[in-house]
Amino acid sequence: MQSTLNYLWNTEDVLGQGATASVYKARNKKSGELVAVKVFNNASYLRPQEVQMREFEVLRKLNHKNIIKLFAVEETGNSKQKVLVMEYCSRGSLLSVLEDPENAFGLSESEFLIVLHCVVSGINHLRENSIVHRDIKPGNIMRMVGEDGQSIYKLTDFGAARELDDDEKFVSVYGTEEYLHPDMYERAVLRKPQQKAYGVTVDLWSIGVTFYHAATGSLPFVPFGGPRRNKEIMYKITTEKPAGAIAGVQRQENGPIKWSYELPITCQLSVGLKSQLVPILANILEVDQEKCWGFDQFFAETNDILHRIVVHVFSLQQAAMHRIYIHSYNTATVFLEAVFTQTDIAPHHQEYFLEGHPYQLEPNLQAHDFSTTTENSPLTLLSIEPEEPVGVKFRDPALDFPKFVPKVDVLADCSTAKAVLSAVHQTLRISRSLLTCQELILRGLYWVIKSLKAECSRVLERKETAVSMLTCLQHTEVKAFMLFDSVFGGNKIPELKDLAEVKTKLQTVTEDLSRCSHSISEYQGTLDSLLSELLEHRKQAHENRSIRQMECCLEKMQLLYKQFKKARMSLRLAYNEEQIHKLDKLNLGHLAKKVLSVFQDDCVQKYQAVLATHGSITREIWQMREHLKKLSNSIAACGVEMMGCQEYLHHALDKLSQKILQEKLNVAQVSSALPPIYTNPAHQDMVLRMQALRKQMKSVADDLECNNSIIERLSGVASTPGV
Incomplete structure (x- = not known):
């Protein structure tokens, strides 16, 4: 034991040693507080006095949470050696x-x-x-x-x-x-x-x-x-x-x-x-x-690094995790460019999901207002363009597993055991990354498929609305044709030819909408099948026991490593100890092989299987996304075509109204010229026919008004954002 006026320490409690001093764990004699004491040896006093005093003076001048604190400068009782009493850091260096x-x-x-x-x-x-x-x-x-x-x-x-x-x-x-x-x-x-x-x-x-x-x-x-x-x-x-x-x-x-x-x-x-x-x-x-x-x-x-925040981003198609370092005041525009730097996905191609929902990033939104992300709950990045999977990049940990030398060499064996343990830790880290990646892939694909199902429903709703409009237009077109035929008495006029063209266009729209309906039904069936496949993969991922198997091996290996460190302290092993040491080497080697086997035959294979599934599903999903966009555009085109037909029918109805109005005026003029007691049967028939035409005109006008309301509904559905 050694001491100063206020502190006491055992020379076996060495924290560190240098050329001019040793550092020990010590206690305050009164409070029992743990401190570190730096005791200078004789070699230190061979230095110039100025150099000897420099450390004391420097530490007295400094006061910062990231610099060790100097509590006191004292001397040992007998040798009068200088002692620096400093803050004790319990977790080493x-x-x-x-x-x-x-x-x-x-x-x-x-x-x-x-x-x-x-x-x-x-x-x-x-x-x-x-x-x-x-x-x-x-x-x-x-x-x-x-x-x-x-x-x-x-x-x-x-x-x-x-x-x-x-x-x-x-x-x-x-x-x-x-x-x-x-x-x-x-x-x-x-x-x-x-x-x-x-x-x-x-x-x-x-x-x-x-x-x-x-x-x-x-x-x-x-x-x-x-x-x-x-x-x-x-x-x-x-x-x-x-x-x-x-x-x-x-x-x-x-x-x-x-x-x-x-x-x-x-x-x-x-x-x-x-x-x-x-x-x-x-x-x-x-x-x-x-x-x-x-x-x-x-x-x-x-x-600049330390003042940035981190946004976790998982690129779904590339199957790769990214950490985007960005200042809290940076806008979403800067963030998208930073993502582009790491992923090569252009900002205008980037779409995001967060916890299963589309996540919109307004250009001027600042990073401190982004939703919080973690490694297990990142922003999921989609690209509107196909992307090749990158996956988790890693060096094969088998390359880092050393082999023991056959003979007993406690120093070399301890060093090898440490290297083996390090390789196991690295293997376990890679395995966890592979498992996390699998979970994010399966979860992300599940969200995208659910979103596509919702998009199918939206497209189907637009199609049904378009069909309703089509039905009304077809009825209106038939009534309009009958009106024209009734008014013009079967004469071949341009309006009748145009009405025939309207009928042809509406027939084409009918065929297009029928094809859309068939395609959407197929997609819904495919998506249900993909969801079932994904749920099975997710179930298997949750039941994965490979990580736990490796952790159990690691726990056993850590106990063996303690024995290797203990053996290293001995100059020579007794016969029985040497035999146990040999067995420990064998056991450590067997455990290392088991870890590698579980990693290669279980972790990597399951990861590659999910990656392959990811590739096939992703291709199918993105083809479906493109087809849905085309279907949506096709329905929109049908809507435009029907609106054109609607406008023509409005125009034709106006023309017909003018014709009927003119005939009504003619009838009125004839009636005013005749004596009140005179009644012409032909004239009475014309009046009745005009009244009937007016009723039919009103029916067609009502149909056109109904069509207008359907057009408004179709436009409203079209403005609903999709995937």
Whole structure:
């Protein structure tokens, strides 16, 4: 046990060790509060007094939620060693998070954004106080968990920090070699003499390497065998990196360097976040300090990411999930363009569903007024044009499963067991993505089919309305023909020829509407069949037990991994322990094979089956959508044709009215010229015929008025939005 005036700790409770100090978990003697104490060793006192005091002074100057708090500076009782009493972070460092097998391929997107926010906020506070850290790395970013259950990351270890304005330089070298700026690496690691001075942007290089590590689980620049095996190649990779490249890896000894300009497919970050992050990494992982971004631009670009909101979008035809990063004040027009960037679906081709209902995005609607979306409840994107399925993109996890060496080697076996566990976590993540994609495909198709059924009903309603109009027009046309025949006494006049043409047109409309009716009935039957097929697939998806099978295997493998870590601590295993260790290797291998088998023979096959079903149903649905549009247009054309006939009948009726009126006037003139006592039978017959014609004219006029009301109904149905 060691202590200061107010704090007590056990030297076995080590939190971290460095060249000049060790950090322990300690307690306040009075309150029992947990703290971290940094105890400096004898080597630290060999440094100049100014350097020894620098960390104390820097920490006293800083006060920020993302920078470790300094509570006190005390001394041990006997040796009078300096002790920094600091805030205790119970969840280790970012490095310990990344060393967890679950994060071997990088952090989840939500956790990465928290790291980004915390580190940027902490670094911003440093720059506001003109401080350069000079040793930024995951091991110097501590983690604790807030009351809301979210991680909080804090910068620590300011032993190398010093005050430095943006335009100042320094010549001393500090830091950890994998995260060192190449200029500093050349001098500190390769021991090459140079006269270079370094500016504050060296911190940006370390931040870039740290962010890449957090996003991918790996370092960006790796020579064959690892960064510390061939230091000359490490230096070559970082200094010869092409513009825009964010990583360089040498796969074979003395082999070529493979440059990467994108984050790897194994990374958990979405395409939307990658597209925002990659340019930042490319511009801070720049060896030329003159070309490297300054902190102002770095803060501007990173804060631009952090101030965006996320809209989850599932492209149904492409079977792909997207996260659209957009500012809350951006309009729907900007959003549609952002979707186009990721999907290549033009804004005017985009249609959306949300929870089974069409979702309209008015052009000026701002993003903060969009409905809330999640990964399991995204906006479902449809394209009015056919789209090829993209599906879930992933690297075959079988490529990441290592094999154990036959002999017992506790160090190598523990490392292999960790890699196997990491591969299982990745396999499980991919499997969950495949299952989520299946559910979204089936759910989206179900919504579209239900919507198409509703559209069929709307088209059928329009057809029935058109049929009603047609029936009335046909009756009216027959009455009009009889009227003309009655008035003109069978004479061949142009109006009778035109009425014959009207009759022909109405016959054509009859045939067109009959075909529409037949097609709609067929579609309704097909859609009912597709719904039954989808419901069966959804039932199978809900009954899928593959994820649970893999989770059970993972739980067993985690217990075995604990045994491997325990064995690693032993210098040598006893005979019985060695036999158990061999069995554990076999069991771990069997469990790994089972996970891969379930993944390949169950998850992937079911996903591919749903994807194939999705392809065939989608093609059928989109053909049906097009045909329904044509049917709707055909009914509309029939409506236009009937309206033309209606107008002609109105015109003919007006002409006939004028003719009858003229004859009525003629009769009146004849009647006034005759003596009152004289009665002409022929004249009386004409009067009676005129009265009958007037009744028939009124009947036709009433029919035309009825037609007008039907036309209004047809127009109203036509304006109802479809799919």
